[in-house]
Amino acid sequence: MWSVCLSVLLVCIYDGATSSILEEFVVYKPVIFDELILPANLKIVGDDFIHANMILTNLDYKLGDPKEPRIVGQMRGFLRSLFTESKGTPLHLIFHTDNISKDVIIPLVVQEVGGAIAWKLFGNKKDKTNAKQDWKLPKFYVEFVDISYYYTTYRTQIDSMKDLFCTERLDYEIQVNTTVYKVGHYCQKKFLHDLFYLQHLYPLTFPDTINTLLSLDLDLIFRIDLQELQDEFSKMSESEMYGLGKEFSDHYFRKSYEYRKNNPDTQIGQAGPFQGFNCGVVLYDLKKARRHLDLISVEHAKELVDHYYYYGGMAEQDLWVLLKWHHPETVYNLPCVYNYQVNIFKAMEMEKKMYSDSSRIDIYGKINNEHYYRKITHF
Structure with missing residues (x-):
């Protein structure tokens, strides 16, 4: 029927x-x-x-x-x-x-x-x-x-996160090998909207009887039953409470330049697990996250911004990146086939033009010979 x-x-x-x-x-x-x-x-x-x-x-x-x-x-x-x-x-x-x-x-x-x-x-x-x-x-x-409800109840938290992760324009220089590049940073106008600063509030607001949550952008196309994505929760360690796929642009390589300059042995911002995340697909183990709300508080976010000399520009996505850098045991590296960003090829072309070192971006599909197989495509 x-x-x-x-x-x-x-x-x-x-x-x-x-x-x-x-x-x-x-x-x-x-x-x-x-x-x-x-x-x-x-x-x-x-x-x-x-x-x-x-x-x-x-x-x-x-x-x-x-x-x-x-x-x-x-x-x-x-x-x-x-x-x-x-x-x-x-x-x-x-x-x-x-x-x-x-x-x-x-x-x-x-x-x-x-x-x-x-x-x-x-x-x-x-x-x-x-x-x-x-x-x-x-x-x-x-x-x-x-x-x-979020805009009124959590007004202070939203505004504080916005101040941290949507900063004013900043021009600075970075050096790759022996070449110095002038880089401009700014926050896109869309990230001034409150809706981009709600994700850290979900463990606070969702009922305790919901243990896991998928946060999904609407510009996704699926090639799988959603159970396959849900199964990634079972692959998380005891300490991992969030899951995100890598960001394939070199955005976080550039944003972490000042920190790497002062910490030359760090892997922060380099190709691999610390290169940055894209929050088009986010897995929340809410049961675990509720026990560690301090990690996603405004106060801790401020500490992370100061520690990494960070100027935010990608809204709350930056919070997940900083959390991975500082508390790597809490964030699961979601296989990139579950957030396949179609602007990856544009990013790679820009990469080749701007830098001689093309190894700074770790492409999951290529490394694993999956020929960029898309399970969830992010437009």
Whole structure:
């Protein structure tokens, strides 16, 4: 019955209010909870579901309008690939959002689930997904967390993190071999938004009955069932509580130059486990993290910034990098195939032009002869 009802959605043109679509397709009422709630009040908890968190705000758009925002197209790809690559693993999708955006997210979920089902039913000959004959529509729930709760409750913490990791423009010089390069640093305007400073708050705000969490950007395309990513938690050591894939640009090599100049034997910022991270995919072992909240406090972040002579420019992503540098036992190096950044080739070309030493970036796929196989692509 689910498949029959949901597949119809592919050919439905939705142009009404959110409540209308849930009234028309009553099968969604038990699985999409359309109210904005506090994170502590999430209904779906425990270990029976993979808990995946996303952020989307300020999306004032009516589905069907000819000028579709880029983020809507990205979210379509995110949802469609998530459901077409499913092998039946139960999912709990959590969106930190606002009312305006929520009314866009709900019909998007409805459309893309229906589209995935229709594709699997009628497009088998063209099916190039990895799930193929093992495909199963997952049991899933969708909940919405009121993002403004963070902005009011944690105003001081957010502003303090922003001051640390979105600093004003700075020009400085770095030396590679015998050549001196002038480098300009600045924080992108988008990183002035509060939503880029929430990740360190999740261990504080999520209910204690959620033990693990995946934090996912919406510009991802999946080639795996999400259980494969979830299985990485079992590979973490007792002390590892966060998991991130490497950042493939040379951003953190440049940002750690001052520290390396004063500590010439360090591996900080060099190719390998200390080259930096990208937070498009983050694994949280919340059970462990709650026991060590001091590590992600504003006070400790200030200490790390001072210790590494660090000028922030990539928002909260910088916090995870500094945490790995100073407490390497706490951060798991997620295999890079789970956060394959498509700008890697651009970064490598820039690398060749700017520096003669091309070994400063460690590329997981190349080293392991995987020919850059993408399990999760990050655009």
